[in-house]
Amino acid sequence: MLIEQSAYSNRWRQVSPAAKGLFALCGMVAVFIAKTPGIACGIALLLCLTTLVGAGVPSVRYLRVAAPALLFLAMSGATLAASLQSGPVSGMTVQLVPAGLARAAQVCGRSLGGLTALLFLALTTPLTDLIALLRRLKMPEALLDIMVLCYRMLFVFAESAHAIRVAQTARLGYGSISRSFRSLGALVAAITLQVWQRSLALHQAALARNNDGPFRFLEPSFPAAGRQLAVACSAGAGLIALAVVLP
Amino acid sequence: MHIMEGFLPAKHCIAWGIASAPFVAYGLRTVTKRVREYPEQRMLIGVAAAFTFVLSALKMPSVTGSCSHPTGTGLGAILFGPAAMAPIGAVVLLFQAILLAHGGLTTLGANIFSMAIVGPFAAAAIYRLVRAARLPFGVAVFLAATLGDLLTYVTTSVQLALAFPDPVGGFWASFTKFATVFAVTQVPLAISEGFLTVIVCNALARLNPRELQEMRVATGSEQEVQA
Incomplete structure (x- = not known):
């Protein structure tokens, strides 16, 4: 599993999972409120660069991990752009209409942004850390x-x-x-x-071993969690601000 | 058939999440009750989730040349019961999103609804109906697995069509579009998975395992596997 390898070996392995989760969440929110597909793609690019340059994930691996999702996006994007029409003479015809194209562009931008936000979290954070985070979130x-x-x-x-x-x-x-x-x-x-x-x-x-209740493990400690959360919070706020401010 | 991250609008993500939550909660309650009765099954659901995850990563032999993986909804519904499949499926789909980037976190609710709720419940209902009609065990398993898969993919198409009705033709035109595009991969997959599930169930019946008898799993349907 390629994602697992990166999750354990990337440069931000020791960064608090709460900070990484918060940044990914802000990325998702920013992508969802972006007004144009261009802005969504820009945020996707920023998230992608953060993962590649910041966390040091190899770009080839990044592409291989994203490939199946991109294939789904290509298929569904094309389906969204095309429009089926039943005419009285010609039966069913496939057409490209402007409304369909605009919507396909919007959905593709949002999906790309969502995918990069998900990949940022998945490629930098091992699942055990995420489970510990979910436990703290009750x-x-x-x-x-x-x-x-x-x-x-x-x-x-x-x-x-x-x-x-x-x-x-x-x-x-x-x-x-x-x-x-x-x-x-x-x-x-x-x-x-x-x-x-x-x-x-x-x-x-x-x-x-006398266990008949939930499984408990020692949770890893992240000494710099407070500072990292602050950095993630301001970076995430920056992403959301970009989505709100840009026309 | 996973809907990818960010594909559905925010309102739809929330609505499908709300629709799936009660099923997952009901499944968890059923499982907890069963564990109270049979404490030795305490680890079963977690282990079954790992099994389902690995099953969905196996490559199926394909006639068309496209790469396809079984979904395991039919087999899971027959072995563990449809109610237990909701929490199992929820965890498996979450893991697929995080470990394989298949599906997504915002679309988790929609994916749980189609793959962990509609699929297993349909498969289990079809299995019961066909068995009640006194048709052979193999036919029941095949129809349950195949139709369970097909209904999953129809549900996904409905979800996509509801989110993106065609600007000209509306919901039905959009549904036809999505259903046709995905039929290319999903229909052969459903049929192959039907065959595979029959072979698996026959092999299980032949092995006639002591464990399955002793633990009386899935109340009733398992005895049929051994019959």
């Missing part, structure tokens, strides 16, 4: 428990899926379409069983 404990478990188990499952896949491929399990389906089915069934086996094992391990 998210329901039951959901937090699911998130903690999900994050810890997902690498276990990914590894076991990978191992099974390698073994199957070595035996030509993915040689043809029908074989691929059968192999993938067997793979998923094997992992499905592990869901129960592993959850039971985890439960017994937790009981053996």
Whole structure:
């Protein structure tokens, strides 16, 4: 997972997650209140540059991470710009109308801005920090428990899926379409069983350690959090001001 | 079919969030109640969320050449029950947004509604209906998974059409547009996922696992898997 690698290795790893979250939130707000697509794109560029230059995320990785979302944007943007019309003679026709084009531009600008704000947060902050932040924001404990478990188990499952896949491929399990389906089915069934086996094992391990409540971990401390929050707050306010002031 | 970050207008984001919240809360309550009855299932939902996340990252063999991933809504609804799929799906979608940049934070509510609520509930209802009609187990699983996926994608198209009605043709023209464009990838995906889910359920029935019997999961539907 490319995003994970950056989240743990970027230059702003030790910056308080509250500050990074606040800045991303301000970016989102700014993009949503931007009046023209141009301003939204400008804010997107600023957010993108902050991630690349400030946090030191490699630009190739940034593009690879953003590619699937950009593909969705291209498809839906084109759909928005085109307009279907049913004429009495010609049946359904596809047309480009100015109103559709303007709206497509507006949505594309907003989506680009939203994507860069999301990527800023995702590429600079590990999920464990985000979960700790959500805990401080009083998210329901039951959901937090699911998130903690999900994050810890997902690498276990990914590894076991990978191992099974390698073994199957070595035996030509993915040689043809029908074989691929059968192999993938067997793979998923094997992992499905592990869901129960592993959850039971985890439960017994937790009981053996006298745990029957929520999972608690030591939260990382961020000594400069106050100063960082102030910086993030003023930078975020700057973004919002840009969106409000520019015509 | 994830709607990307920032694509929906602010009002729609909030409205879909409000629409999804009660389902997630109800799902959490159901899960908590079930855990009180069977304490050994305490870790199940969290582990199931990780399973769903990994499942959605697997590449499916595709006939058309496009790269497709299963959604896991049908299988999840049959294995864990549709109510539990709402919190599971909410966490999985949040993780997909943060770890893979699929979907987004502002569109989380809309994505939860289509993929973690409509899909699983439809799949579970179809599964029950088909089983009640005394059709074979395989047919029920196939229809549940395929139609669950198709309804998910129809819901997404409705969400997009509601947010962006066509300037000339209105809601229906816009819905037709989105539904047609996404059908290219979504219809083959739904059919492949239907086949895959049947193979998985048959394999599970063949393995006849002790764990599934002992833990009496998903009350009722699991016995059918083993039958």
